[in-house]
Amino acid sequence: xxxxxxxxxxxxxxxxxxxxxxxxxxxxxxxxxxxxxxxxxxxxxxxxxxxxxxxxxxxxxxxxxxxxxxxxxxxx
Numbered sequence: 001x002x003x004x005x006x007x008x009x010x011x012x013x014x015x016x017x018x019x020x021x022x023x024x025x026x027x028x029x030x031x032x033x034x035x036x037x038x039x040x041x042x043x044x045x046x047x048x049x050x051x052x053x054x055x056x057x058x059x060x061x062x063x064x065x066x067x068x069x070x071x072x073x074x075x076x
Contacts, residue, residue, distance in 0.1 A: 001021055001022075002035070004020075005017065005021075010047070011046065011047050011048065013044055013045055014028065014044045017029075017046055029046070036049035
């Protein structure tokens with residue numbers, strides 16, 4: 001559920017976060033603070049810290065071949 005919140009929100013209330021995580025507000029706040037989120041006590045809002053996603057792109061020979069054929073077709 002935490003991963004869904006992470007991908008769906010940039011800011012969310014403490015109350016909604018606690019509801020989604022099935023925790024009380026203090027536990028939910030402490031948990032997300034440990035994950036790097038920021039709390040604004042005045043508005044009771046949490047700012048979500050997005051995690052960087054590292055993806056490794058693998059070269060697929062068939063895709064490369066199709067690209068070569070496409071470019072060749074365009075040139076001739």
